[in-house]
Amino acid sequence: QLKLVESGGDLVQIGGSLRLSCATTGFNLGYYAIAWFRQAPGENREGVSCMSNSDVPVYADSVKDRFLISRDNAKNTLYLQMNNLKPEDTGVYYCAIRYSYRPCSLLRHDYDYWGQGTQVTVSS
DSSP states (O other): OOEEEEEOOOEEETTOOEEEEEEEESOOGGGEEEEEEEEOTTSOOEEEEEEOTTOOEEEOTTTTTTEEEEEETTTTEEEEEEOSOOGGGOEEEEEEEEEOSSOOOOOGGGOOEEOOOEEEEEEO
């Protein structure tokens, strides 16, 4: 069964940190590019960060120097460490993967498999 399950979303104060996890089932993650997207209420889903299967990361300008994407291929799990959180980081965060040896993409339509999402709320 092919599955991606996110966890780690929570309510956090401004300036706080969270670590999101995405456990995958049925995939050999080492062959896949990975990504995190987020969707705020009433907004389109936007790419936050991605990493190619050769571990080259890409970050959206809005999260550069605050977020860190990583992967553990042995555990078939991807992570997103989020630091210095801001209210505009609030949204549902989704993990996504695609079978690819090319540089990763922050475009939603480039990804084939998605998790169900986890809520992150940043509040004062």
